[in-house]
Amino acid sequence: MNQFDRSLPMMLYRTLDVVMPEFRAIFKRFRLTEQQWRVLRVLWERDGCALLELAEATCVSGPSLVGVIDRLSRDGLVRRRRSDTDRRVVRISLTRKGRQLEKRVVPLVDEAYRRLERSISRPDWLALMKGLDAVMTASPQEQ
Amino acid sequence: MNQFDRSLPMMLYRTLDVVMPEFRAIFKRFRLTEQQWRVLRVLWERDGCALLELAEATCVSGPSLVGVIDRLSRDGLVRRRRSDTDRRVVRISLTRKGRQLEKRVVPLVDEAYRRLERSISRPDWLALMKGLDAVMTASPQEQ
DNA sequence: TGATTTTAATTAATATATTAATTACTAATA
DNA sequence: TATTAGTAATTAATATATTAATTAAAATCA
Numbered sequence: 001m002n003q004f005d006r007s008l009p010m011m012l013y014r015t016l017d018v019v020m021p022e023f024r025a026i027f028k029r030f031r032l033t034e035q036q037w038r039v040l041r042v043l044w045e046r047d048g049c050a051l052l053e054l055a056e057a058t059c060v061s062g063p064s065l066v067g068v069i070d071r072l073s074r075d076g077l078v079r080r081r082r083s084d085t086d087r088r089v090v091r092i093s094l095t096r097k098g099r100q101l102e103k104r105v106v107p108l109v110d111e112a113y114r115r116l117e118r119s120i121s122r123p124d125w126l127a128l129m130k131g132l133d134a135v136m137t138a139s140p141q142e143q
Numbered sequence: 144m145n146q147f148d149r150s151l152p153m154m155l156y157r158t159l160d161v162v163m164p165e166f167r168a169i170f171k172r173f174r175l176t177e178q179q180w181r182v183l184r185v186l187w188e189r190d191g192c193a194l195l196e197l198a199e200a201t202c203v204s205g206p207s208l209v210g211v212i213d214r215l216s217r218d219g220l221v222r223r224r225r226s227d228t229d230r231r232v233v234r235i236s237l238t239r240k241g242r243q244l245e246k247r248v249v250p251l252v253d254e255a256y257r258r259l260e261r262s263i264s265r266p267d268w269l270a271l272m273k274g275l276d277a278v279m280t281a282s283p284q285e286q
Numbered sequence: 287t288g289a290t291t292t293t294a295a296t297t298a299a300t301a302t303a304t305t306a307a308t309t310a311c312t313a314a315t316a
Numbered sequence: 317t318a319t320t321a322g323t324a325a326t327t328a329a330t331a332t333a334t335t336a337a338t339t340a341a342a343a344t345c346a
Contacts, residue, residue, distance in 0.1 A: 004184050005200075007256050009166065011275045012159050013202045018279050019152060024334090033301065033334090041147050052324060057148075059156045064302050066326060071301075088311050088324040113150050119281040124274045131263065131271025132154045136161050138262040167304090176304090176331065195294060207332050209296060214331080231294040231341045 008135070019116060026108045030101060035060050035068045036077075037105070039092075043078065044102045048093040050083070077101065151278070162259060169251045173244060174218075178203050178211045180248070182235075186221065187245045191236040193226070220244070 004010060020034070027037045038058040042049065049057075055065045069092060072078045077098035083089035117125055147153060163177070170180045181201040185192065192200075198208045212235060215221045220241035226232035260268055 002188065003253070003256070004188075006272070008259055008271075009159065009162060010181075010202065011272065012155050012162075015275050015278050016152065016155050017202055019155075023152065035302070038153075045145065045147075050324080051326095059153065059160055061303065061305095062325070063304075063327080067302070086312075086324085090325065110146070113146070116151055116278075120274065120277040124270075124277045127267075127270035128151075128274025128278070129149070129154065131267045131274060132158050134263040134267045135158050135259070135271070178332070193294080194296095204333065204335095205295070206297080206334075210332070229294085229342070233295065 022112055022116075023109065026105070026112060029108075030105055031075075032101075032105070033068075035064070036072055037109075039065070039068055039072060040077065040094075040098060040101060040105075043092060043094050043098070044106070047099075048081075048091045050089045050091055054092055072098070165255055165259075166252065169248070169255060172251075173248055175244075175248070176211075178207070179215055179220075180252075182208070182211055182215060183220065183237075183241060183244060183248075184252075186235060186237050186241070187249070190242075191224075191234045193232045193234055197235055215241070 023037075024034060027034060032040070035058070038060065039054060042054055042057045046053070046057075051065060051069070052062060054060075055062050058065070060068060069078060069080065073080060076095055078092050079095055081091045081093060083091055120128075166180075167177060170177060175183070178201070181203065182197060185197055185200045189196070189200075194208060194212070195205060197203075198205050201208070203211060212221060212223065216223060219238055222236050222238055224234045224236060226234055263271075
């Protein structure tokens with residue numbers, strides 16, 4: 001374990017590599033990719049939100065999101081709709097099929113979140129969250 | 144900030160999004176991608192290591208690494224070489240050009256690591272590292 | 287030894303990431 | 317109001333990620 005292995009970026013990447021397979025296994029059961037899940041997860045709370053809002057909320061960049069939405073609408077889960085008040089804006093809304101997925105997927109994922117949270121001690125968990133918050137607010141973000 | 148935004152995966156992704164641009168700006172000055180940097184960073188310490196070792200050390204999957212090595216060797220920074228003792232193994236070694244990059248890039252990146260580490264309090268930093276370690280060892284890894 | 291099983295690297299197919307450039311539209315301003 | 321500047325979405329080009337399949341070379345074992 002040297003300087004590089006203990007750098008924050010590598011620690012974050014490794015942690016994601018350890019944590020994500022379990023979630024991806026859940027998504028796969030519903031033929032969803034990780035990014036598609038994230039988009040749906042946001043739409044279930046904010047149906048009809050604009051593409052750029054969706055990009056910010058999902059941590060998927062605009063250009064990537066265009067493709068994700070393409071495939072989600074190809075699969076009949078969402079629909080694109082131009083905003084009437086601002087013709088530049090594209091609003092993404094759920095189809096019936098997309099809406100129905102929520103109650104089947106969310107419980108499984110929430111349960112996985114809970115298992116993950118319980119896999120380490122409560123103090124370690126809270127300190128981890130605090131540390132991540134600190135890094136995010138300390139860095140010179142552009143938002 | 145709901146359940147989803149506070150989930151560990153999204154917290155990790157957001158933290159990376161906040162942290163990485165500064166590093167990418169450094170890599171760009173040397174026409175390196177993030178993954179190319181990681182490969183070089185490992186080779187500078189373990190020149191000639193096997194592709195799969197490199198995959199594990201860089202957190203880049205085997206299939207992805209094949210392309211990264213293709214482009215690094217296209218750019219004259221590394222070379223592929225079959226192992227003599229085991230013909231299945233491909234060893235990756237630095238060229239003179241690849242070796243020379245080290246002393247120009249590493250100081251800048253190490254300085255960025257230090258700035259990052261100092262951007263939050265020492266206790267928060269140590270707790271963050273401890274939390275990430277806890278998650279990595281707690282989860283049922285396959286290694 | 288010869289068949290079987292593993293392993294390292296690669297290929298294939300599809301989905302995303304990243305940065306820069308474009309397009310269509312809106313807002314701001316002289 | 318004609319021009320200019322700014323914004324939302326998309327396209328383009330290139331690089332990676334992910335999973336499954338393939339190939340070639342060990343290693344195992346009847």
